[in-house]
Each structure stands twice: as C-alpha cells, then as structure tokens.
Amino acid sequence: MDTFEKRFNKLNTQQQAAVTSTEGPVMVIAGPGTGKTEIIGMRAAYICKQAGISPSSILITTFTESGVAAIKNRLLDIMGADAYKVNVTRSIISSLKLSELTTFNDKYFYLSDILKSIQILKREDIAPEDLLAHLMSFKEEIESEPKINKRTGKPTVEWQKKQKDISKNKELALVYKEYQKRLKEHGFYDYEDMILFVVNKFKEDEELLANYQEQYLYIMLDEYQDTNEA
Numbered sequence: 001m002d003t004f005e006k007r008f009n010k011l012n013t014q015q016q017a018a019v020t021s022t023e024g025p026v027m028v029i030a031g032p033g034t035g036k037t038e039i040i041g042m043r044a045a046y047i048c049k050q051a052g053i054s055p056s057s058i059l060i061t062t063f064t065e066s067g068v069a070a071i072k073n074r075l076l077d078i079m080g081a082d083a084y085k086v087n088v089t090r091s092i093i094s095s096l097k098l099s100e101l102t103t104f105n106d107k108y109f110y111l112s113d114i115l116k117s118i119q120i121l122k123r124e125d126i127a128p129e130d131l132l133a134h135l136m137s138f139k140e141e142i143e144s145e146p147k148i149n150k151r152t153g154k155p156t157v158e159w160q161k162k163q164k165d166i167s168k169n170k171e172l173a174l175v176y177k178e179y180q181k182r183l184k185e186h187g188f189y190d191y192e193d194m195i196l197f198v199v200n201k202f203k204e205d206e207e208l209l210a211n212y213q214e215q216y217l218y219i220m221l222d223e224y225q226d227t228n229e230a
Contacts, residue, residue, distance in 0.1 A: 122192035125230035128177035
C-alpha cells in the first residue's frame with residue numbers, strides 16, 4: 001500500500017490544491033477517469049492527518065448507478081412488487097378525473113412525464129401544497145399581463161399557453177398529492193422519499209440536526225450533478 005506522501009506526489013498541482021484546501025467549499029470539475037474519487041479519498045485522509053479530525057466526523061456521499069440499483073433492490077425486497085411507483089401511479093390516474101394529463105386514446109399517455117415530474121419535485125423538496133401555492137402566485141402574476149391580441153381581438157397565444165401550463169400543473173399536484181397519500185396508506189416510500197425523510201426530520205427535530213452538525217464537520221459529494229435543492 002502506498003503511503004499518503006507517495007499517493008499525494010502522484011497528483012498534479014491542481015489535484016494537490018483540492019486535497020489540501022480543507023476549509024470552505026471546494027469544487028472539482030473534471031471528466032470521467034481523471035481521479036476525482038481519488039481526490040475525495042486523499043482529501044479525507046489529509047483532513048484526518050493534518051487537522052487531527054476523527055474519520056467519523058467526515059461524511060462522503062456517492063450516487064453511482066450501481067448504488068442506486070442496490071438500494072432499489074433492497075426496497076423491493078422489503079416492500080414487494082408494489083414498491084414500483086408505476087403500479088401505484090397507474091391506479092391513481094385511473095381514479096382521478098383528469099383532462100390535461102390524459103388523452104382520449106390513452107389515459108396513460110403522460111405517465112412517464114408525471115413520474116419524472118414528481119421525482120424532480122421531490123428532489124427539490126417541493127410538496128404538493130407548495131406546488132399549488134406556486135401556481136396560485138403564477139396565476140395572479142399572469143392575470144396582470146396583456147391577455148388580448150389587439151390585432152385579432154382574441155387571447156394571445158402566449159397567455160393561452162401559460163393558462164394551459166397552470167391547468168396541467170394543477171392536475172399534476174392532484175396526482176402528486178394522491179400518490180403521497182397512497183404511499184403513506186400502504187407504508188411505502190420511494191427513492192426520493194429517503195432524502196426527504198431526512199430533510200423533514202432535521203426541520204422537525206433541532207436536537208437531531210445539532211447532533212449531526214456536531215458529528216459531521218466535513219461533507220463531500222462524489223457526483224456534483226446529482227445535487228439538488230433538498
């Protein structure tokens with residue numbers, strides 16, 4: 001096994017700077033296979049070595065595809081086949097009266113878009129109620145905009161599009177709310193909920209948050225593109 005010094009000397013100047021810059025935010029932007037993970041490991045070792053910080057005070061997260069697959073498989077083992085979001089969402093779409101998020105020929109036409117949208121909303125820590133509040137604010141905003149095309153005397157195309165977007169997102173909020181309700185009723189949770197549970201618990205329990213704030217003095221993320229508002 002190489003000593004820290006030997007591994008450190010194999011790094012280029014910029015990589016060494018990232019390893020030794022221990023206070024404040026540090027971002028490493030580089031292509032695949034260029035040693036980003038090595039930098040994270042070396043930086044953790046440097047923090048422990050130089051500052052005398054306990055390894056238990058460093059939190060490193062990774063969001064690899066293999067890691068995601070492993071977690072999803074574990075959830076499937078716990079919950080059974082019903083853990084698949086699509087199964088829950090199909091029944092919701094069937095039970096709700098939707099006009100914007102369905103078509104005459106295929107009521108599940110927007111299924112993948114709905115799933116993706118819910119996933120994004122959860123990752124940004126936006127609840128169904130938050131989405132509805134944003135929509136109401138947006139609706140009030142566009143009401144003050146010019147609605148009528150002076151030449152044709154009809155509503156402008158842009159205004160009509162915004163109204164349609166509001167209608168679609170209102171239905172999305174309904175599906176999202178019902179989806180969360182069904183998950184709770186069955187004792188299920190999806191992948192995004194694992195992050196939200198932690199975020200919400202920290203909001204509710206100041207003592208728990210303080211404990212983790214004291215424990216983890218350094219946090220490093222392996223994949224920056226997977227960061228989000230939550």
